[in-house]
Amino acid sequence: MSTSLQAPMAKSGVPTALPEIPDPRRVAPKDARALNRLFFDRLQVLDEGTAEYQYARNTLIEMNLSLVQFAAGRYRSRGDGQMEDILQVGTIGLIKAIDRFELAREVEFTSFAIPYIVGEIKRFFRDTTWSVHVPRRLQELRVTLAKAKEHLATTLDRDATVGELAEHLAISEEEVVEGLIASNGYTAGSLDLPVDGAEHEGPGAAGRTQSDLTGDCDPGMELVDNLQSLAPLLETLDERERAIVGMRFGQEMTQAEIGDHLGLSQMHVSRLLSRIVAKLREGMLTED
Structure with missing residues (x-):
């Protein structure tokens, strides 16, 4: 694609130092690499909030949307219903990458941006699929256990015991219990639901919800979790x-x-x- 070298006019009437790109989404990847460097170089010296800064930033976003489409392509098997959401959260990752990228890193913007985009998409699935984040091994074990329980229920005409599930799957009973406990993280109840039996405990208990009985979050827990992830x-x-x-x-x-x-x-x-x-x-x- 050929791009116009005519510079857009700033509000002051003085031409900017950036070329005008009529349709950034149609810029070929090989052209985008050179233009990325030009626009990032200019973005670093512009004042945030100015018309030229917004033009440079918005052009970078539109010019690199193909990275979002590339990263989202691996999730097409999840159906078209979620693809729009996947593209939206992927674009958030792209914007974060643009705002944090520095030419001094001496890496291609593509290599820098893809982990941000994929990270946002993975967080989207984590936050919208599982109520509590659990390791992938346990997520997969939950699916395996669900299929085994359904199969054994048909065969035995009753729910299978932990021992029967362990024997059927050739795993230990401890692993079965761990998988069943992890399954509780797939859905979550509202903290605003009334406590069971509260309405029978007297006038003062009628308005109590689960949140009234739940302790506050320890702000140090997230730090511990991050440190544990960072250690390996x-x-x-x-x-x-x-x-x-x-x-x-x-x-x-x-x-x-x-x-x-x-x-x-x-x-x-x-x-x-x-x-x-x-x-x-x-x-x-x-x-x-």
């Missing part, structure tokens, strides 16, 4: 990378101090940190 990813780093992470985020050393300690330039340390953080972020986003 840190093991994939080499010794120097782990040392840099420890100095930067554990000892809170500056990049210059890390450089002095390792005999590297601050710029080299910055590049290493960007690469390490990108690797860990991608691991967190793609974790099932």
Whole structure:
């Protein structure tokens, strides 16, 4: 596709430094790579909220929507009913990637954006399919148990016991129990529902709901969960990378101090940190 090199006019009447692209969605991928760099370079020096900034950002979004369609393609088997929602949440991931991308990362925007897009789509399925996030192994075990229970119920003319399910699936009874417990995370009841029997416990109990009996969330739990997810990813780093992470985020050393300690330039340390953080972020986003 050929793009016009005529620059759009700013409100002041002064031409901007960016080419006018009549239909960004029709830009070919090979052209988009070069235009991405041009638009990102300009975006970094523009004031947020200006007409030129919005033009650059919106053009980047529309020009890279093909990445969303590419990432969403693997989920077409879920039916057309959800595809519109998948594309919408994928676009949110694309926008997040655009807002966080820096040319100094020295990676193609495509490689940077795909994990964000896929991560948003996976979170969408996690949040709209399972009420509580459980490991994929247990999600798959739930489906297997459901099929086994249905089969055995027909054969035995009654519900199967834990032992019968374990024997039928050739797994331990502990695994069956774990799968049955995990199944409780597929749906959730409302905390606004009245407590069973509350209406019979006197005038003061009639208005009680489950939320009245539920404790507050511990704000530290999410941090613990994130740390547990991050721990195995840190093991994939080499010794120097782990040392840099420890100095930067554990000892809170500056990049210059890390450089002095390792005999590297601050710029080299910055590049290493960007690469390490990108690797860990991608691991967190793609974790099932």
